[in-house]
Amino acid sequence: MTVTPSGLPPWSYTAAIEYYGGHLDKRDYMGQGAVNARTDVSARQIARLSADLSAVVRVAPLCVMSFTCNDSSPAAPTVNWIRMMSGVLLDGYEGDAAPGGYPSGERIGNGSVRFTFPTNLSDDFGVQQVVDIQGALPTSQTSGAIAVDHVVTDPNADTYSERIQFDAQDSGGAVADASVVVEIW
Amino acid sequence: MATGAFAPLPLRLGGSPEDGVTAAQFARLSNDLAAARRVAPFARMVIDPNGGAPLLLHYRGQNGVGTADRPVLSYASNRVVVTFATSYPDDLGVVSRVNIVAARGATSSAVGGAAGFVLVDDITQRHVVRAIGTDISGAITTTRKFSLIVWSR
Numbered sequence: 001m002t003v004t005p006s007g008l009p010p011w012s013y014t015a016a017i018e019y020y021g022g023h024l025d026k027r028d029y030m031g032q033g034a035v036n037a038r039t040d041v042s043a044r045q046i047a048r049l050s051a052d053l054s055a056v057v058r059v060a061p062l063c064v065m066s067f068t069c070n071d072s073s074p075a076a077p078t079v080n081w082i083r084m085m086s087g088v089l090l091d092g093y094e095g096d097a098a099p100g101g102y103p104s105g106e107r108i109g110n111g112s113v114r115f116t117f118p119t120n121l122s123d124d125f126g127v128q129q130v131v132d133i134q135g136a137l138p139t140s141q142t143s144g145a146i147a148v149d150h151v152v153t154d155p156n157a158d159t160y161s162e163r164i165q166f167d168a169q170d171s172g173g174a175v176a177d178a179s180v181v182v183e184i185w
Numbered sequence: 186m187a188t189g190a191f192a193p194l195p196l197r198l199g200g201s202p203e204d205g206v207t208a209a210q211f212a213r214l215s216n217d218l219a220a221a222r223r224v225a226p227f228a229r230m231v232i233d234p235n236g237g238a239p240l241l242l243h244y245r246g247q248n249g250v251g252t253a254d255r256p257v258l259s260y261a262s263n264r265v266v267v268t269f270a271t272s273y274p275d276d277l278g279v280v281s282r283v284n285i286v287a288a289r290g291a292t293s294s295a296v297g298g299a300a301g302f303v304l305v306d307d308i309t310q311r312h313v314v315r316a317i318g319t320d321i322s323g324a325i326t327t328t329r330k331f332s333l334i335v336w337s338r
Contacts, residue, residue: 005213010220020214021206029204041196046206053218060221064336066287081286083336085220090338124216139289145302145323181289 002125009129011085011121015057022050060085061183062133063103066141067095069111069168071176077105077113080179086121110176111168116155119162132160138182146170148180227285227337231293232258232265234317234327239265242330247337248273263325264306264315267333271312283312284338292318293330303331 007019017023026043034040065082076095079102082088087101095105095113101122103115120128133152140146149167154160168178198208228246232239239258248254256269272282290303302323306315318329 003208003212005216006207006209007213010217015217018202019210019217021210023202025203027204029200043204050214053214053221056221056225057217061224064224064226081338083224085224088223124219125212139291139303139305141287141305141307143304145319145321181287 005123005125005127009085009121009123009127010057010060011062011131012129013058015054017047017050017054020050020053021046022054023047061185062131063117063184064182065103065184066179066181067105067113067115067166068179069113069177070107071110074107076107077115079103079105084121086123108165108167110174111178112165112174114163114165117162117164119156119158119160130158130160131162133162133164134185136164136166136182136184138166138180140168140175141179141181142168142175142177144170144175146175146178148178148182150182226334227283228256228269228335230256230267230333230335231330232267232316232333233330234260234265236327248275260327262315264304264317267314267316267335269312269314285311285314286336286338288314288316288333288335290316290318290331290333293332301326301329303333305333 008014026047028043034042063084066080068078068080070077078092078094080092082102093099098104101118103117105113105115107113117131120130122128136150138148138150140148146168151165152161153163155163164184166180168175168180196206198211199205230241231243233242237260239260241255241258244255246254256267259266269283272280274280285308288305290305292301292303301318301320303316303318308314314335316333317325318331319325
């Protein structure tokens with residue numbers, strides 16, 4: 001029978017030490033500490049592990065991705081590579097052919113694209129958690145003084161934001177065929 | 186059988202919240218650690234182009250934080266060239282190749298200073314990254330420090 005992990009998937013950003021076996025009063029069984037550091041995992045070590053992991057999970061991005069706008073021959077953006085808390089793809093994909101569990105991409109205009117994430121994502125144990133994007137830090141990979149703006153929206157009005165739009169611009173306006181790397185959280 | 190002093194690893198799961206680690210907790214731990222590792226960068230660093238004689242001011246990587254873990258910096262064609270070793274061992278001695286797929290940077294000005302951009306060239310060599318800071322107009326500058334984050338496959 002598949003075990004159900006404690007707590008919620010990491011993109012809930014609710015990680016707490018109790019999720020990982022931590023406890024403010026963690027103690028070794030019957031008060032006996034670790035005897036052999038090579039074979040024993042002590043209460044203090046579990047406490048440290050749980051605290052550090054919850055800290056890491058809090059600051060981890062939901063997604064890191066690289067995409068390229070397709071404007072010369074208008075088409076959906078190309079996702080060059082993507083890493084998500086819920087999974088990793090070694091190969092890219094076209095925005096209008098997103099694999100299950102990965103964001104789909106649409107072309108809005110020159111240098112302007114938007115990605116829509118699934119309403120829910122599942123962790124490796126099948127536990128689902130809503131996607132609720134809060135922010136992003138995009139950076140242009142195209143040479144030149146290009147700024148990339150981003151806007152987060154809630155397309156289905158469920159109070160959770162699953163969509164994010166990017167607009168690549170320089171002093172002259174929209175930048176066609178821009179490439180962008182972005183962290184999304 | 187008790188864990189800890191009375192029984193070596195593998196750690197027996199179960200027990201109370203105060204003196205045990207349950208299967209559910211360990212499952213969450215393993216899942217979330219895998220998730221965090223998936224999106225974790227390979228390295229974060231702070232670079233000072235220093236007029237063409239670049240300095241690595243700060244480095245923290247998955248491969249380590251010591252002197253031997255740091256990449257080598259050079260300067261060529263108006264870019265700081267960050268050269269990693271082709272592979273690194275982890276803390277247990279298991280060696281894995283470096284396969285840089287992307288990098289991004291942000292300028293680091295003095296308090297109250299003007300922001301700029303960081304250019305990163307297309308990464309064609311798996312263990313080399315080329316980057317430089319610019320001002321807001323895009324003009325390259327060798328005096329603007331920048332932070333750099335690198336991801337490896």
